[in-house]
Amino acid sequence: MDTGIVVAAVVVLIGVGTAYLLWAFVLPARRTARLRERFGEEYDHAVQEHGDTAAAEHDLAARLRERSSTDLRELTDGQRERHTRAWAEIQQGFVDDPAGAVRSARRLSGTIAADLGYPDRGESDGAFERRTKDLSVDHPGAVAGLHRAHAAVRPADVERARTEELRGLLVAYRALVSALLEGGPAREGNTPVCAAAERPAIEHTAGAEWPAGTAEQPTDEEGPASGAGPAER
Numbered sequence: 345m346d347t348g349i350v351v352a353a354v355v356v357l358i359g360v361g362t363a364y365l366l367w368a369f370v371l372p373a374r375r376t377a378r379l380r381e382r383f384g385e386e387y388d389h390a391v392q393e394h395g396d397t398a399a400a401e402h403d404l405a406a407r408l409r410e411r412s413s414t415d416l417r418e419l420t421d422g423q424r425e426r427h428t429r430a431w432a433e434i435q436q437g438f439v440d441d442p443a444g445a446v447r448s449a450r451r452l453s454g455t456i457a458a459d460l461g462y463p464d465r466g467e468s469d470g471a472f473e474r475r476t477k478d479l480s481v482d483h484p485g486a487v488a489g490l491h492r493a494h495a496a497v498r499p500a501d502v503e504r505a506r507t508e509e510l511r512g513l514l515v516a517y518r519a520l521v522s523a524l525l526e527g528g529p530a531r532e533g534n535t536p537v538c539a540a541a542e543r544p545a546i547e548h549t550a551g552a553e554w555p556a557g558t559a560e561q562p563t564d565e566e567g568p569a570s571g572a573g574p575a576e577r
Contacts, residue, residue, distance in 0.1 A: 385488035386480045411481040416461040442510040449517035456524045486523040490516045
């Protein structure tokens with residue numbers, strides 16, 4: 345056989361092999377690294393939810409595609425002030441009606457999301473889970489915190505949950521509400537922030553503090569809840 349033909353065949357085989365290695369190993373690894381960096385702990389939650397890495401990454405990629413076609417807007421000053429007051433009332437009402445406060449916090453997070461331009465998913469448990477996926481693209485830390493809190497108390501079990509569990513849920517909702525009120529739409533090129541960095545200004549807003557002199561003040565991993573913590577599933 346002609347030497348030139350042999351060399352050409354070897355070059356072709358090397359090229360095909362390199363392309364296969366890129367397709368089978370390098371590109372998937374880069375995709376995984378990008379998704380892990382973008383979603384953080386929410387990446388692990390998706391894998392756990394789907395029970396399969398490929399399915400989880402397909403889900404996360406779909407969230408990114410849908411987000412890219414959603415035009416978000418900033419809250420007006422009036423909307424931000426109204427939602428901040430609503431949160432203060434929810435937090436104050438926790439002592440008398442913990443479950444009711446958690447339900448109200450869930451509704452408020454949905455209202456703020458809709459005002460920002462996220463799809464209006466409704467009020468069902470399935471709709472809420474879909475909304476958390478929408479929000480996870482811009483606020484992965486707060487959504488991951490919500491999922492941690494709901495690992496102990498599912499939405500359907502709120503009425504039967506202990507006060508301590510409900511306290512954790514409300515801290516988680518505070519993180520999400522805070523992230524939405526302060527962050528709004530994510531800026532292109534921003535590195536996702538962790539839950540601790542998503543703590544908002546509602547903690548500094550007059551009337552938004554946890555009721556003084558009550559043993560029901562929620563806490564998070566970093567100490568007394570003067571900021572925002574985890575959230576709902």
